[in-house]
Amino acid sequence: MTSPTLGQIKLRDNTYGVLSFSSRSLPCFTELHTLFYPNGIKLIPSNIASLLTPVGLAYWSMDDGSKCSNGFHLNTNAFSLEDLDLLLDLLRVKFNLICSLHPRGKGNRIYISAKSMLAFRSLVTPHFHPSMLYKLA
Numbered sequence: 001m002t003s004p005t006l007g008q009i010k011l012r013d014n015t016y017g018v019l020s021f022s023s024r025s026l027p028c029f030t031e032l033h034t035l036f037y038p039n040g041i042k043l044i045p046s047n048i049a050s051l052l053t054p055v056g057l058a059y060w061s062m063d064d065g066s067k068c069s070n071g072f073h074l075n076t077n078a079f080s081l082e083d084l085d086l087l088l089d090l091l092r093v094k095f096n097l098i099c100s101l102h103p104r105g106k107g108n109r110i111y112i113s114a115k116s117m118l119a120f121r122s123l124v125t126p127h128f129h130p131s132m133l134y135k136l137a
Contacts, residue, residue, distance in 0.1 A: 061124055074112070077105060098115050099112050
């Protein structure tokens with residue numbers, strides 16, 4: 001791992017601290033990269049149902065999710081409608097969550113309904129870092 005570097009970024013009227021670092025490459029990450037970026041194109045692999053666990057859903061939510069009124073958004077703007085249908089089916093069938101698509105810019109986000117937030121929280125909360133629990137409040 002390289003030495004961490006500290007910096008700042010200004011967004012709107014706020015300044016935020018930034019910490020960046022690089023880690024070494026491992027074969028397990030290469031395998032995942034190959035699954036999600038065949039030929040350099042980002043997609044959802046057809047075997048995603050066997051890959052995504054509550055732990056993975058929690059990490060995805062902490063990284064690329066946000067509270068939306070009483071529901072939750074997963075930012076999936078970069079995926080095709082076919083990939084999003086695959087993800088929606090997975091969330092509905094495997095995790096029994098009520099989900100839909102919300103348009104955002106040139107893509108769509110997955111919306112987890114307020115009706116499913118109790119089930120969603122019970123799945124992911126045990127795997128959330130305490131500093132990220134505000135996303136589930």
